[in-house]
Amino acid sequence: METIRNKGITDENVLAAINNIPRHYFLDSAFDKIAYEDRAFPIGEGQTISQPYTVAYQTQLLKVNINDKILEIGTGSAYQATVLAEMGARVFTIERQKKLYDIQQQKYVFVNKYPSIKFFYGDGFLGLPTFAPFDKILITAAAPYIPPILVEQLRTGGIMVLPLDDESGNQRMLRITKRADGGYDEEAFEQFSFVPMLRGKNK
Numbered sequence: 001m002e003t004i005r006n007k008g009i010t011d012e013n014v015l016a017a018i019n020n021i022p023r024h025y026f027l028d029s030a031f032d033k034i035a036y037e038d039r040a041f042p043i044g045e046g047q048t049i050s051q052p053y054t055v056a057y058q059t060q061l062l063k064v065n066i067n068d069k070i071l072e073i074g075t076g077s078a079y080q081a082t083v084l085a086e087m088g089a090r091v092f093t094i095e096r097q098k099k100l101y102d103i104q105q106q107k108y109v110f111v112n113k114y115p116s117i118k119f120f121y122g123d124g125f126l127g128l129p130t131f132a133p134f135d136k137i138l139i140t141a142a143a144p145y146i147p148p149i150l151v152e153q154l155r156t157g158g159i160m161v162l163p164l165d166d167e168s169g170n171q172r173m174l175r176i177t178k179r180a181d182g183g184y185d186e187e188a189f190e191q192f193s194f195v196p197m198l199r200g201k202n203k
């Protein structure tokens with residue numbers, strides 16, 4: 001993972017987790033295209049997995065600790081969820097698209113090697129009130145605004161990392177830290193390009 005290191009990822013735990021995860025777990029996932037174009041899942045087509053650098057970048061900002069209870073919005077290929085689990089976190093991940101949820105849910109590797117990942121089919125804008133509060137929340141699709149419901153589901157001192165839409169049509173990576181008064185402090189990082197968070201009817 002020298003490439004990622006050279007691009008500025010310094011957290012050794014993040015680098016180790018990425019190094020430990022076999023790419024073949026994810027090779028048949030075409031999540032990005034589906035998320036964007038809403039078309040059928042091309043089974044067997046070896047689509048590339050999420051860009052490891054982006055995954056590493058968000059994970060580093062999240063300051064993951066062992067046993068952290070983390071809510072992820074946008075399961076997709078479950079690569080990001082697996083990185084978090086590999087780092088010792090308990091992961092609750094939500095996917096809005098039924099087909100993607102079904103695929104990940106059925107993967108043998110998650111049931112056996114990563115029982116600490118729990119999969120949910122639902123709307124990430126709503127989070128998982130039943131399981132709140134979370135130590136960390138990670139949004140992996142472009143957010144049009146900072147979802148207030150998700151801020152509510154963070155514990156005091158908890159961290160949320162999200163790519164927030166900016167005026168250029170890309171996203172600015174944000175890290176928010178929840179204060180005891182219920183508000184939050186905000187830090188802005190680099191620009192990225194994510195598929196949009198889906199609103200409206202479930203698919």
Ligand code: SAH
Nearest residue numbers: 035074075076077079080096124140197198
């Ligand atoms: N974390 C994923 C990234 C997938 S891309 C990975 O490691 O592969 C973003 C994902 O967010 C897509 O799967 C998309 O279907 C999902 N998504 C989009 N809007 C959503 C919403 N409102 N709630 C939950 N998931 C959503």
